[in-house]
Amino acid sequence: MASREVLRMGDSRLLRIAEEVTEFNTPELHALLQDMRDTMHAMNGVGLAAPQIGVNLRVVIFEVSANPRYPEAEAVPQTVLINPKLTFLKGRKEEDWEGCLSVPGMRGMVPRYVNLRYTGFNELGEKIDRTVSNFHARVVQHECDHLDGILYPMRITNMRKFGYTDILFPGQDVGDD
Ligand code: NI
Secondary structure, three states, X not given: OOXXXXXXXXXXXXXXXXXXXXXXXXXXXHHHHHHHHHHHHHOOOOEEEHHHHOXXXXXXXXXXXXXXXXXXXXXXXXEEEEEEEEXXXXXXEEEEEEOOOOOOOEEEEXXXXXXXXXXXXXXXXXXXXXXXXXXXXXXXXXHHHHOOOOOHHHHXXXXXXXXXXXXXXXXXXXXXX
């Protein structure tokens, strides 16, 4: 078990297209996922993508269970999602605030599709197929963007709604990322 350093925006490794996982249920994959979980929990994040710890594979994890940083957010089941494919449904987007462990101390207003179907595999190679909406859909879009070298500031359409968390939300304990 090890919490790993999270790469920060500006590091070119965050801009790569990650590669598909070809072998499941391997010691290497389980070790990667344990490091990702330890890192995400140590930083109180809701999600993490493998490229954020410098591993260029299409692997993301996420979970939301009463996270103090997102008190309004609905719970999202603890998920390992590998080689994800996203299908946007109905085409409607909504804006909300996002942060990222690779962009510490900042928040930005990001439009995301509200309704989403995602497919992929867990660490054992078992198929995942879910249709979700709202915060769950937002988290999946954010994490899967990391696999294509996209950080949320690249998705902001109104740069006036991008800033330091403590300035945007004074007096609120919304965390560091
Ligand atoms: Ni992120």
